[in-house]
Amino acid sequence: MLQINDLHASVEGKKILKGINLEVKAGEVHAIMGPNGSGKSTLASVIAGKEEFEVKKGSLALEGEDLEDLSPEERAHMGVFLSFQYPVEIPGVSVTNFMKTAINESRKAKGLEDMPANQMLKLIREKSELLEIDRKFLSRSLNEGFSGGEKKRNEIFQMAMLEPKLAILDETDSGLDIDALRIVANGVNKLRGKDNAIIVITHYQRLLEYIVPDFVHVLHDGKIVKSGSKNLALELEEKGYDWLKQETVV
Amino acid sequence: MAYTEEELKKELETKEYEYGFYTDIESETFPKGLSEEIVIAISKKKEEPEWMTEWRLEAFRVWQQMEEPEWANVTYKKPDFQDISYYSAPNKKPKYESLDEVDPELLATFEKLGISLEEQKKLAGVAVDIVMDSVSVATTFKKTLAEKGIIFCSISEAIQEHPELVKKYIGSVVPQKDNFYAALNSAVFSDGSFCYIPKGVRCPMELSTYFRINQAGTGQFERTLVIADEGSYVSYLEGCTAPSRDENQLHAAVVELIALDDAEIKYSTVQNWFPGDKEGKGGVFNFVTKRGLCEKNAKISWTQVETGSAVTWKYPSCVLKGDNSIGEFYSIAVTNNFQQADTGTKMVHLGKNTKSTIISKGISAGQSQNSYRGLVQVNSRAENARNFSQCDSLLMGNRCGAHTFPYIEAKNKTAQIEHEATTSKIGEDQIFYCNQRGIDTEKAIALIVNGFSKEVLNKLPMEFAVEAQKLLEISLEGSVG
Numbered sequence: 001m002l003q004i005n006d007l008h009a010s011v012e013g014k015k016i017l018k019g020i021n022l023e024v025k026a027g028e029v030h031a032i033m034g035p036n037g038s039g040k041s042t043l044a045s046v047i048a049g050k051e052e053f054e055v056k057k058g059s060l061a062l063e064g065e066d067l068e069d070l071s072p073e074e075r076a077h078m079g080v081f082l083s084f085q086y087p088v089e090i091p092g093v094s095v096t097n098f099m100k101t102a103i104n105e106s107r108k109a110k111g112l113e114d115m116p117a118n119q120m121l122k123l124i125r126e127k128s129e130l131l132e133i134d135r136k137f138l139s140r141s142l143n144e145g146f147s148g149g150e151k152k153r154n155e156i157f158q159m160a161m162l163e164p165k166l167a168i169l170d171e172t173d174s175g176l177d178i179d180a181l182r183i184v185a186n187g188v189n190k191l192r193g194k195d196n197a198i199i200v201i202t203h204y205q206r207l208l209e210y211i212v213p214d215f216v217h218v219l220h221d222g223k224i225v226k227s228g229s230k231n232l233a234l235e236l237e238e239k240g241y242d243w244l245k246q247e248t249v250v
Numbered sequence: 251m252a253y254t255e256e257e258l259k260k261e262l263e264t265k266e267y268e269y270g271f272y273t274d275i276e277s278e279t280f281p282k283g284l285s286e287e288i289v290i291a292i293s294k295k296k297e298e299p300e301w302m303t304e305w306r307l308e309a310f311r312v313w314q315q316m317e318e319p320e321w322a323n324v325t326y327k328k329p330d331f332q333d334i335s336y337y338s339a340p341n342k343k344p345k346y347e348s349l350d351e352v353d354p355e356l357l358a359t360f361e362k363l364g365i366s367l368e369e370q371k372k373l374a375g376v377a378v379d380i381v382m383d384s385v386s387v388a389t390t391f392k393k394t395l396a397e398k399g400i401i402f403c404s405i406s407e408a409i410q411e412h413p414e415l416v417k418k419y420i421g422s423v424v425p426q427k428d429n430f431y432a433a434l435n436s437a438v439f440s441d442g443s444f445c446y447i448p449k450g451v452r453c454p455m456e457l458s459t460y461f462r463i464n465q466a467g468t469g470q471f472e473r474t475l476v477i478a479d480e481g482s483y484v485s486y487l488e489g490c491t492a493p494s495r496d497e498n499q500l501h502a503a504v505v506e507l508i509a510l511d512d513a514e515i516k517y518s519t520v521q522n523w524f525p526g527d528k529e530g531k532g533g534v535f536n537f538v539t540k541r542g543l544c545e546k547n548a549k550i551s552w553t554q555v556e557t558g559s560a561v562t563w564k565y566p567s568c569v570l571k572g573d574n575s576i577g578e579f580y581s582i583a584v585t586n587n588f589q590q591a592d593t594g595t596k597m598v599h600l601g602k603n604t605k606s607t608i609i610s611k612g613i614s615a616g617q618s619q620n621s622y623r624g625l626v627q628v629n630s631r632a633e634n635a636r637n638f639s640q641c642d643s644l645l646m647g648n649r650c651g652a653h654t655f656p657y658i659e660a661k662n663k664t665a666q667i668e669h670e671a672t673t674s675k676i677g678e679d680q681i682f683y684c685n686q687r688g689i690d691t692e693k694a695i696a697l698i699v700n701g702f703s704k705e706v707l708n709k710l711p712m713e714f715a716v717e718a719q720k721l722l723e724i725s726l727e728g729s730v731g
Binding site: 048049050051071072073076077080081082084087088090091092093097098101102103105106109141158162 | 674677679680682683684685686687688689700701702704705
């Protein structure tokens with residue numbers, strides 16, 4: 001599904017990613033771990049197509065199609081979804097209205113008519129139940145005055161609504177208490193399927209107890225320095241990142 | 251590729267004004283210049299009674315002593331008042347009994363503007379008075395309204411047929427000497443709309459006036475007078491457009507609202523005068539005085555969506571004279587390119603338990619300057635007056651400006667006055683967030699702006715809220731795509 005070869009990327013002239021190789025197949029869940037500043041969020045932004053991040057070298061393809069020249073919205077229409085670490089507020093725009101716009105814009109890009117209102121309502125009802133979201137929540141302004149947990153739950157709700165092929169969850173566990181974490185993880189697990197893939201970016205092993213990955217990669221200084229099974233996450237939890245840093249130096 | 255702020259700004263600048271056409275309609279236009287003779291000639295042309303001519307001359311004499319105000323946060327080359335023609339009227343007879351008599355060119359003009367008079371005739375819901383250049387050309391639904399005793403006609407007609415009402419109320423809220431432009435308007439106004447709702451009558455439809463400047467080198471000075479008698483209700487809407495021209499055109503209107511005991515007037519404006527081109531050339535100077543008077547338990551609500559004009563200078567106000575009266579002001583002002591707006595309101599609390607609410611949303615893009623200027627004044631006898639003001643500004647790009655000038659004068663200790671203000675910027679992060687969800691930049695801006703303006707858009711009559719929403723999108727996004 002996603003193929004990344006020798007990817008180098010910079011922001012404001014500063015090299016952040018220094019040769020990433022990663023292949024994610026349909027049906028897989030990959031976890032990307034690593035210390036602060038290792039380039040985890042940059043990788044997420046580069047895949048989503050954020051302008052400030054400049055790809056210097058290497059390639060990035062989704063289902064064989066090169067992503068480099070595509071705008072963020074075109075990538076979204078292809079099925080790329082990013083759950084933001086810090087979701088932005090849009091005052092006066094309700095969660096429902098935002099989702100309606102997003103879904104219909106994607107449909108338009110595919111040459112489809114707007115989704116009929118009753119179908120939209122049904123979808124919203126179904127997905128909000130999945131994430132145990134109160135109906136009142138949906139008429140509130142997007143992310144305005146939301147708690148950390150509500151923001152993250154709302155991100156996963158959007159993921160559920162848009163049914164992406166490739167979902168990248170950037171630090172979705174940060175700011176969540178244990179109950180919220182369980183609801184969010186539960187939601188994500190229900191969205192796992194053989195046709196889609198998920199990349200989970202996280203600092204801690206905690207989230208991975210709930211969303212069990214098929215592969216774990218450790219990112220350090222813009223490179224994947226170690227890949228392994230879910231057990232790698234446990235090892236990291238126990239030993240920290242330092243032994244890996246030393247290992248790469250050796 | 252995704253948009254940078256730079257590209258975003260460029261895109262915003264490519265906006266085009268879609269009402270910039272000019273219609274070739276034969277008109278009778280007075281020679282340029284202003285003097286007592288011209289004032290008398292206008293009055294004569296309109297076959298006005300002597301008291302009206304005198305009233306105009308009084309205004310003209312006061313105006314000659316006055317100076318153009320300079321306190322507003324706008325800069326422009328002052329109009330040469332001797333280089334304007336003060337009267338221009340489509341050449342055919344200005345009054346029509348039915349639409350069949352209206353010049354087909356004129357009807358086509360309104361079709362282009364999206365106002366189909368034919369349709370208005372069929373669809374109940376909105377009665378329209380149309381003012382082209384200086385003259386009211388058509389008023390629809392007169393008969394239906396007359397059955398309820400509602401008078402809705404051009405002000406010229408009202409001066410002829412209801413002189414007692416006009417004489418009593420004209421200038422009662424905005425006196426001739428009120429300010430420079432009000433004085434000028436009082437002297438030379440050539441038409442406008444008049445509306446009277448009798449006691450206890452709830453006007454069954456929206457009343458609407460549509461203003462259009464067509465001729466070059468003319469000014470438009472219309473005068474609107476709305477009287478809601480005791481216990482009555484009316485909702486009124488005005489819309490405006492003008493052709494795109496290199497020169498600046500002057501529009502100096504006066505609107506007076508009178509809400510007698512227990513009456514309610516809702517007055518909405520969608521102002522889309524030509525704003526000038528993207529280099530800031532041309533455009534309408536919009537210097538307007540709007541004020542309403544509330545008697546006991548009366549309510550006046552101003553809602554305005556201002557997207558046009560090169561320079562706007564406008565403060566729809568409420569004088570809360572009667573006890574328990576209510577004044578409201580809801581405003582969205584959009585400026586782009588080189589537009590300048592200095593707009594806001596005055597809430598003057600005279601009666602006891604009077605309440606006012608001000609919600610102002612300013613949106614600035616390009617190199618425009620957008621100012622909110624508002625006065626909340628509580629008189630010494632206004633016990634328990636309350637005011638709530640909220641002024642929000644939204645900026646796009648780094649070259650525009652948003653300014654807030656709130657004035658508060660409280661002379662009664664029981665007054666409660668609240669003022670809130672925020673300034674925000676459409677961030678690249680917001681745009682990227684929308685992009686990531688599949689929403690392109692143009693649509694994202696529309697979404698953010700509409701969200702920002704929602705509290706005010708919600709106050710517009712349903713039919714016009716959609717139109718206003720579209721207008722906001724057009725004003726900010728250009729004709730791209």
